Amino acid sequence: MNNPPATPSAGGVQPLTGQVLFYQQPQPLSPEEHGGLGVKQISDPFGFLRQAHAVPVTVTEFGLAAASYPIIFVGNERTPVAVMGVRQGENLFVDAQGRVPDDHYVPAFVRRYPFVFAADDASDRLVLCVDRAAPMVSNQPEVPFFENGQPTKFTNDAVEFCKEFERQRRATADFVKMLTDLDLMEQKTVAFQPRDAQGNPVGDQQKIADYYAISEERLNALPDDKYLELRNNGAVGACYAHLVSLLNWPKIIQRAMRVQAAEAPAAV
Structure with a gap:
């Protein structure tokens, strides 16, 4: 997969396949489908991590x-x-309050939630997705995903975070291969x-x-x-x-x- 990850765009992405820990209903993020959505603060911020x-x-x-x-x-x-x-x-x-103690590290895999990259086989690219079932995703958001049809700074930051995570994931695969070899x-x-x-x-x-x-x-x-x-x-x-x-x-x-x-x- 050599093409760069895609930023949020219009529909046309194939349905997602496979399962990733935490994600119940991942959907390709787009202004058409998610224009009124965003995130809000919740009382149980890491509740999804509990299991x-x-x-x-x-x-x-x-x-x-x-x-x-x-x-x-x-x-x-x-x-x-x-x-x-x-x-x-x-x-x-x-x-019990859905929090991780301050003196313990929270992995990036957790911190990127509710976002994740998924493969779009039709274009051989990675597409930013959001878990529509995530408790912090709301149709009455404090921070919207889009404004006037364009990604907000919050969404663009999420794209960059997921891009960096993908780079580190590939570096980790190289590290494991080195150990195995x-x-x-x-x-x-x-x-x-x-x-x-x-x-x-x-x-x-x-x-x-x-x-x-x-x-x-x-x-x-x-x-x-x-x-x-x-x-x-x-x-x-x-x-x-x-x-x-x-x-x-x-x-x-x-x-x-x-x-x-x-x-x-x-x-x-």
Whole structure:
């Protein structure tokens, strides 16, 4: 896909296919279909994130995300994700008011919502779309998408943000390919031991996830020329940020256990 992303325009775009996390009703943004729409402040700003226990991150975010979450690689494409929960459908970092604590990083994948780029197969371009079902999208907006048929500054800023996200997504794919070509990935498993209120083991260990991670041993064993190649590509810092991020596993498990303990009386 070599053509540049498209800015909001008239209709004619083919229906979208596929699913992306969070997006329930993505539609190509156009003044004809969305001229009266925009966004408004809502009381539950990150409510849509509440059921996502893992969120994709780009390689440029590793340093920031590593301070808060384990970063792991998942699936056949070994997509890097920030782990925000240990149970499917449960995010441990979204509070009852739909907010993420100020001292925890919010990935760009989340911050771009309700916008997303989608492929228009007819023109081989990326088209800006909006999730029409997003709670902040309104027909009584505080900030409109269009004025006099033209994108507002807010919409143009959204286009630029999504363009940058797409560039970083492609850079991340290149980073993962580099790691794969150098055979730096290894499979890992993380589990935890349930304990009672007195700290005594209860039942069997519970597996949280199977995932891929960079092998520090393989990284350190790279020939000098291959290590320099990684360094010159700016990849070494991201590799070590990922390795450091894995130290967050105990923290996120403890956070999950605190949540479960708080839920226990209500379940009785």
